[in-house]
Amino acid sequence: MRALIIDDExxxxxxxxxxxxxxxxxxxxGEAVNADEAYQMINDLNxxxxxxxxxxxxxxxxxxxxxxxxVPLVVFTTAYDEFALKAFEVNALDYLLKPIQAERLAETVAxxxxxxxxxxxxxxxxxxxxxxxxxxxxxxGDRCWFVxxxxxxxxxxDGNYIKVYFDNNRPMIHKSLNALDEKLDExxxxxxxxxxIVNLSWVEGIxxxxxxxxxxxxxxxxxxxxxxxxxAKFKDMMxx
Amino acid sequence: MVGKQRLYWALQAGGWxxxxxxxxxxxxxxxxxxxxxxxxxxxGDALLCLCVTHAYRYVLNRRKWxxxxxxRLIPAVLASVVxxxxxxxxxxLPLSMALGFFxxxxxxxxxxxxxxxxxxxxxxxxxxxxxxxxxxxxxYSKSLKYEASVIEIExxxxxxxxxxxxxxxxxxxIRALVDENPAKSKQAINQLSNILRKSLTSDKKGLTKFDDExxxxxxxxxxxxxxxxxxxxxxxxIHPDSHNFLVPPLMIQTLVENGIKHGISKLKEGGLIQLTTxxxxxxxxxxxxxxxxxxxxxxxxxxxxxxxxTVQRLRLIYGDRSSFRIANENNNFVLTEIIIxxxxxxxxxxx
Numbered sequence: 001m002r003a004l005i006i007d008d009e010x011x012x013x014x015x016x017x018x019x020x021x022x023x024x025x026x027x028x029x030g031e032a033v034n035a036d037e038a039y040q041m042i043n044d045l046n047x048x049x050x051x052x053x054x055x056x057x058x059x060x061x062x063x064x065x066x067x068x069x070x071v072p073l074v075v076f077t078t079a080y081d082e083f084a085l086k087a088f089e090v091n092a093l094d095y096l097l098k099p100i101q102a103e104r105l106a107e108t109v110a111x112x113x114x115x116x117x118x119x120x121x122x123x124x125x126x127x128x129x130x131x132x133x134x135x136x137x138x139x140x141g142d143r144c145w146f147v148x149x150x151x152x153x154x155x156x157x158d159g160n161y162i163k164v165y166f167d168n169n170r171p172m173i174h175k176s177l178n179a180l181d182e183k184l185d186e187x188x189x190x191x192x193x194x195x196x197i198v199n200l201s202w203v204e205g206i207x208x209x210x211x212x213x214x215x216x217x218x219x220x221x222x223x224x225x226x227x228x229x230x231x232a233k234f235k236d237m238m239x240x
Numbered sequence: 241m242v243g244k245q246r247l248y249w250a251l252q253a254g255g256w257x258x259x260x261x262x263x264x265x266x267x268x269x270x271x272x273x274x275x276x277x278x279x280x281x282x283x284g285d286a287l288l289c290l291c292v293t294h295a296y297r298y299v300l301n302r303r304k305w306x307x308x309x310x311x312r313l314i315p316a317v318l319a320s321v322v323x324x325x326x327x328x329x330x331x332x333l334p335l336s337m338a339l340g341f342f343x344x345x346x347x348x349x350x351x352x353x354x355x356x357x358x359x360x361x362x363x364x365x366x367x368x369x370x371x372x373x374x375x376x377x378x379x380y381s382k383s384l385k386y387e388a389s390v391i392e393i394e395x396x397x398x399x400x401x402x403x404x405x406x407x408x409x410x411x412x413x414i415r416a417l418v419d420e421n422p423a424k425s426k427q428a429i430n431q432l433s434n435i436l437r438k439s440l441t442s443d444k445k446g447l448t449k450f451d452d453e454x455x456x457x458x459x460x461x462x463x464x465x466x467x468x469x470x471x472x473x474x475x476x477x478i479h480p481d482s483h484n485f486l487v488p489p490l491m492i493q494t495l496v497e498n499g500i501k502h503g504i505s506k507l508k509e510g511g512l513i514q515l516t517t518x519x520x521x522x523x524x525x526x527x528x529x530x531x532x533x534x535x536x537x538x539x540x541x542x543x544x545x546x547x548x549x550t551v552q553r554l555r556l557i558y559g560d561r562s563s564f565r566i567a568n569e570n571n572n573f574v575l576t577e578i579i580i581x582x583x584x585x586x587x588x589x590x591x
Contacts, residue, residue, distance in 0.1 A: 079408035
C-alpha cells in the first residue's frame with residue numbers, strides 16, 4: 001500500500017517512518033508538513049493510505065479530509081485528542097496514539113490489509129471517477145463519518161449544501177450537486193432531477209409518474225421523482 | 241463534644257465556687273470573722289446560682305438563642321436575667337429559713353427585694369456576656385477555618401494541570417530523538433521529569449519561588465523546542481530582582497503553554513515566545529508575548545478555562561492586589577500581563 005505521512009513535526013514523521021520499516025506492505029510515498037501540502041501530494045501521488053495528524057497549524061486533519069473528494073484509507077495519529085476521536089462513528093475509525101507502539105501499529109497494518117483487499121476487489125486503476133468502492137469523509141457539526149459510497153442511497157441538494165442519505169443519517173456537506181455529479185461514476189449514480197442523485201444499486205422499483213416522469217423507489221422506502229427530461233435516459237440505463 | 245461538656249462544667253463549678261469564696265472573703269474583710277452557717281449559706285447560694293444558670297443554658301440552647309441577631313438577643317437576655325434574679329432571690333429564702341436566719345420583715349421588704357434582685361440579675365448578666373462571647377468567638381474561628389479550607393480546596397482544583405497532549409507529544413519527540421541525538425534525548429527526559437515532579441507536588445505548597453518557576457518554564461520551552469524545532473523561538477528578559485518574589489506554581493508555565501497552543505502551534509512558520517519581567521513600585525510585572533492573534537468570542541471553552549482559572553487563582557491568593565490582562569498587542573502578537581504584589585502582602589493568608 002502506498003502511504004502518505006502527514007504531520008507538522010519532523011520527529012513525529014521520522015519516528016513513524018522508522019516504525020513502518022518493519023512493515024514492507026506499506027510503502028511511504030511522501031511526507032507532508034501541513035494540510036495544504038498534503039492536499040497537493042494526495043492529488044499528485046494518489047496514495048491508498050494516509051497517516052494523519054489531527055492537530056496541525058492552519059488547517060486540521062479534519063479540514064484536510066473535508067477538502068478531498070475521495071478519501072483514501074485514513075489512520076489518525078494523535079497524542080491525546082479524545083474529543084476529536086469521539087466525534088467518529090466507531091466502525092470507520094482507526095487511530096494510533098503517540099508515542100506509537102510497535103504492536104499496536106502491527107494490528108493496524110493487519111486491519112488495513114484486510115480493508116484494502118475488500119476495496120480493491122473492484123477495479124480502480126486509471127479511473128478518476130468516484131465509484132461504489134470509494135469512501136467519502138462527511139462531517140456534520142461534531143460528528144464525522146467515513147462513508148463508503150455503496151452505502152449512500154442518494155444525494156439531495158439543499159441550498160448550498162448536499163444532504164447525504166446513508167443508514168439513518170443525513171448529514172450535510174458544503175458542495176454543489178452539479179460539482180458532485182461530475183465526479184461520480186455515471187454507471188453507479190444517476191442524476192434523477194435538479195435536486196437528486198440516486199445510487200442505482202439501491203433502486204427497488206420504478207413507477208410511471210405525471211408528465212412522462214418516473215417515480216423511483218429506493219430500498220429503505222425513500223421515493224425520488226425522476227424529471228421528464230431524465231426519464232428517457234433512466235429507462236435506457238435500467239434496461240438491457 | 242465531650243471535651244466541651246467538661247469545659248462547661250469546670251467553668252460552671254469553678255466560677256460559682258470562686259463567687260462563693262469571694263463573698264466569704266468580703267464578709268471576712270468586713271467583719272473579721274464569719275460563722276459556719278453563713279459560709280454554708282453562701283455555698284448554697286452559689287449552688288442555686290449554678291442550677292439556675294444551668295436551666296437558663298438549657299432553655300437558650302433549646303430556643304437557639306446563639307443564632308439570634310443582636311437586636312433580638314439583647315432584650316431576651318435582659319428579660320431572662322431579671323426573671324432569674326427574682327427567682328434566685330426567692331429560692332434563697334427556704335435556704336435561709338433552713339439555716340435559721342430568716343426574718344420575714346427583712347426578706348419581704350421592697351427595697352431588699354429590689355437590691356437583691358438587681359444584684360443577682362447583674363451576676364447573671366455577666367454570666368450571659370461570658371457565655372455568648374465565648375460562643376461568638378468559637379463560631380467565628382470555625383467559620384474562618386471553614387473559609388480557609390474552602391479556599392484551599394478551590395485552589396487545588398484550579399492548580400495548573402499539565403496538558404496530556406503536551407506530555408505525550410513530548411514523549412513522542414523524545415523517542416525519535418533517542419536515535420538521532422542520545423545526549424539531547426537524555427536532557428529532554430530530565431526536563432520532562434522536572435515538570436512532572438513540579439506538577440505532582442506543587443499543590444501542596446501555595447506559592448513557589450520565581451526562580452523555580454522560571455526554571456520550569458525554561459524546561460518546558462526546551463521540550464517544546466524539540467517538538468517545534470526551528471518554528472519556536474524563545475527570548476527571556478528577566479529583571480534581577482524577580483527572584484525576590486513568590487508566584488503560584490506553574491502559572492507562568494500555563495500561560496506560556498497557552499501562547500504555544502493557541503499561537504505558535506497554529507502558525508505554519510511558527511513564531512516567538514518572549515518572557516519579560518520588571519519590578520515596578522515593589523510589584524513584579526510579568527509579560528508573556530507570543531506570536532499569534534486572538535479572535536475574541538471564537539476561542540473554545542478549553543482555552544477559556546485556562547485563563548479563567550488563572551484569574552480565579554490570582555484572586556483567591558492575592559485578592560485585588562494582583563492583576564491579569566490578555567489582549568492582542570497588534571496583529572502579530574498576543575500579550576499576557578500579570579502583576580504580582582510583594583511577598584508580605586499575602587503571607588497572612590498563607591501562613
